[in-house]
Amino acid sequence: MAAKKACNECLSTVKPVRDALDVINGKWKLPIIISVTTGNERFTDIQESVPGITPKVLAKELKDLEQHRLIKRVVVEDYPVKILYKPEPYADTLSPIIYALKDWGVNHRKKIFEKE
Amino acid sequence: MAAKKACNECLSTVKPVRDALDVINGKWKLPIIISVTTGNERFTDIQESVPGITPKVLAKELKDLEQHRLIKRVVVEDYPVKILYKPEPYADTLSPIIYALKDWGVNHRKKIFEKE
DNA sequence: TATTTCACTTTCCTTTAGGAAAGTACTATA
């Protein structure tokens, strides 16, 4: 029954991890959230702050993040109209994930450069 | 200069997060690592513990994880030959990420079911 | 009047991920 015990223990972690990955999966979602939560509000600013992203991809990812209630698109009725992207409070709940990934990434890069 | 300040602050997080994502990106890598670190060692056991994975995908992901020194493939010269997958010590460094994702996933599921 | 900025969209294309189903080579067991 060792296998079954491992299997249950494993599933209780695998399932929620997959739920999380379904939301933040991909190359761009977390970088965009980081950009927006550090104060970038305008489309062009976000685009410039996330190296390599194209406007097509950014537009699509912003829509996804809006649907998941992680950011909101705010239309400011000035002349000219301004569009701002703001983090929703729910985006803050991602910070443990972001910082865990950041720390690991910093260390990983060190490890790679040491070895080679 | 507010934009530039935000941009630098943002980049110092975005870059390492992307380094981390380059390693653990995708639907399957973390679930497989979870399975192996909770004690599943055999190909078939891992396959059964990760719902929905096909042997083709598992074989490919195991190779990737071996290359990144997160698991190792051990050939036991019995009759018949056994193949075991074991976590490398480096896999343990992923646990803050895994637990952050797990916690968030658990909460996210709660949130979804409350609302709907 | 011409150019620039903003926030995208559109088109076209390549790459990667992923899945279904069957097959394989070996060994063990009934």
Next chain:
DNA sequence: TATAGTACTTTCCTAAAGGAAAGTGAAATA
């Protein structure tokens, strides 16, 4: 001898991700 298990591989396919380049429409600025 027949069946089952192990650890995959192979083939064929679809869908999603991603990228390059150009375009758009409105308004602001030179």
